[in-house]
Amino acid sequence: MAEKTVMEKKTRIIVKRPPLYKVVLLNDDYTTMEFVVAVLMRIFHKSASEATQIMLDVHQKGKGIVGLYPLDIARAKVLQVEQMAGQAGFPLMASIEE
Numbered sequence: 414m415a416e417k418t419v420m421e422k423k424t425r426i427i428v429k430r431p432p433l434y435k436v437v438l439l440n441d442d443y444t445t446m447e448f449v450v451a452v453l454m455r456i457f458h459k460s461a462s463e464a465t466q467i468m469l470d471v472h473q474k475g476k477g478i479v480g481l482y483p484l485d486i487a488r489a490k491v492l493q494v495e496q497m498a499g500q501a502g503f504p505l506m507a508s509i510e511e
């Protein structure tokens with residue numbers, strides 16, 4: 414029996430990376446340095462030394478980039494920071510920049 418000829422259309426799959434947004438941590442006068450380091454380790458998976466460096470940078474400059482994430486992840490991180498800070502009674506804030 415003759416083999417069937419199957420014409421297959423080639424499909425080109427384009428995988429687009431989502432745009433990334435900066436999660437920025439803001440300095441304040443009340444949150445303890447120790448707590449900021451704990452937030453950076455817990456929520457942003459930084460090592461103790463990375464977290465300490467970022468915290469000191471934010472403390473000195475007023476704000477600093479913590480990481481780059483797709484928008485939904487960035488929003489979730491900001492909420493987690495505010496939730497963890499609120500529970501501990503600190504005014505620590507984070508924001509998102511393009």
Ligand code: TYC
Binds near residue numbers: 438443445449471472
């Ligand atoms: N400025 C705070 C202090 O002197 C420490 C601090 C650092 C707070 C970074 C917030 O994002 C921050 N205790």
